[in-house]
Amino acid sequence: MSLAVTLSRAQEGVAAPQVMVEVHLSGGLPGTNIVGLPEAAVREARDRVRVAIQNTAFEYPNRKVTVNLAPAELPKDGGRFDLAIALGILAAGGQVPREKLDDCEFLGELALSGALRGVSGVLPALLRARARGRRVVVPRANAAEAALVADAEVLVADTLADVCGWLRGAHDLAPPGEASAIYDGTIGPDLADVRGQLQARRALEIAAAGGHHLLLLGPPGTGKTMLAERLPGILPPLTESEALETCAILSVAGQTVDPKLWRRRPFRAPHHTSSAVALVGGGAVPRPGEISLAHNGVLFLDELPEFGRHVLDVLREPMESGHIVISRAARQSTFPAQFQLVAAMNPCPCGYAGDPRQRCQCTPDQVQRYRGRVSGPLMDRLDLCIEVPRVPLGELGTPRGPNDEDSGTVRSRVIKARQHGLMRAGRANAEISTRELERDCALGPAERHWFEGALERLGYSARAYHRTLRVARTIADLDGGAALLDRSHLAEALMYRRF
Incomplete structure (x- = not known):
């Protein structure tokens, strides 16, 4: 069978849509054609891949090679598909087995020597692959970034030969290692x-x-x-x-x-x-x-x-x-x-x-x-x-x-105040909606009359009304998380809008 399919991922903002790399070998004049809305860097992959395969001691097919990057309507750019294209060509020609290709995704740019170079946008691709339950092979240059994604099955390779040897069962590929410890806020200006x-x-x-x-x-x-x-x-x-x-x-x-x-x-x-x-x-x-x-x-x-x-x-x-x-x-x-x-x-x-x-x-x-x-x-x-x-x-x-x-002393108070907001609405006070504002920033009749009168005299907008309430809510959280806002919280919040 002269058809092989490998999987990779494109880069579209912070999304990483899946790309199916279909490779078909047929009769006719030898040559390589890449279709599927490729940009210039992807079209040039045919030359990089051919030389990399030859320098890795594999045989480049002396046949017509058609590479389709699906879905066709998704623009593809960069060298991130090089490894998937090379493996598809080798699998279509029977030089590497297809068994491990089905549940694995490949990212990496190929050097002419067959070495793997790092690519951008690896982290979004790993997050999407983890959600699909697939393992991913990435260049060693992206190992530190790949280690940040816990519970993802990621393998690191240095060259095209390493990946082919793994597909043949000759050796295993190493994982990227573990991420560093949690940042505790001690690094930086105090x-x-x-x-x-x-x-x-x-x-x-x-x-x-x-x-x-x-x-x-x-x-x-x-x-x-x-x-x-x-x-x-x-x-x-x-x-x-x-x-x-x-x-x-x-x-x-x-x-x-x-x-x-x-x-x-x-x-x-x-x-x-x-x-x-x-x-x-x-x-x-x-x-x-x-x-x-x-x-x-x-x-x-x-x-x-x-x-x-x-x-x-x-x-x-x-x-x-x-x-x-x-x-x-x-x-x-x-x-x-x-x-x-x-x-x-x-x-x-x-x-x-x-x-x-x-x-x-x-x-x-x-x-x-x-x-x-x-x-x-x-x-x-x-x-x-x-x-x-x-x-x-x-x-x-x-x-x-x-x-x-x-900073550590102040940060401990900030974390406690943030917890009040997270327990109420699941987000920081500056991000709560208007409906949540009515629920979480309750005012007594006297406080409401005083606050609305102050805003009227100052000529503030409706946006300023809501933003001042959010600031007052934060001041109350720093003050222990009182359910009702009192006049001191409102007065301090108004003091900070003196533009």
């Missing part, structure tokens, strides 16, 4: 390095406990960036499912997953010259942007008004929906984007408006134009805004005091 800034530390803790978006406003050199960089250290470690989802995005983007930090929440800080495509993703073959790479973690935008206004406005929909859909003529890809936005900005172009020690040189029109670079709808989506004033120089050189808590 909050104990920050002196003073009690209000900013409090706002940072509330943001961490509820997953709220945060704006840090203050003169240059007051510690805004320093505070933002310490937010991941007080966030709860990623659960296994969250970590795999986050690492899958990194894998699709072709970035290396650090096995030691795979449960640490990501922290992305793009430069203010970044384009809208760099933030949300895109390209002819859609790839994830910064908001997706920050999924389940923190997206830090320093010097917020220096970003282009249209660049910042592309964040508005993902901040509400938690995902981004990138549409192109030939394909559409959906990437998760459940990120926590932390932004920092100066109060004016020179940076010293309101600073008692430095005179501001800006006119009112300049200040208004500077702040107008950030649109009102985006500002309305920020849950907390805190001023970060200048710290007296005398406090910087003093030993650590009782208020200068380290």
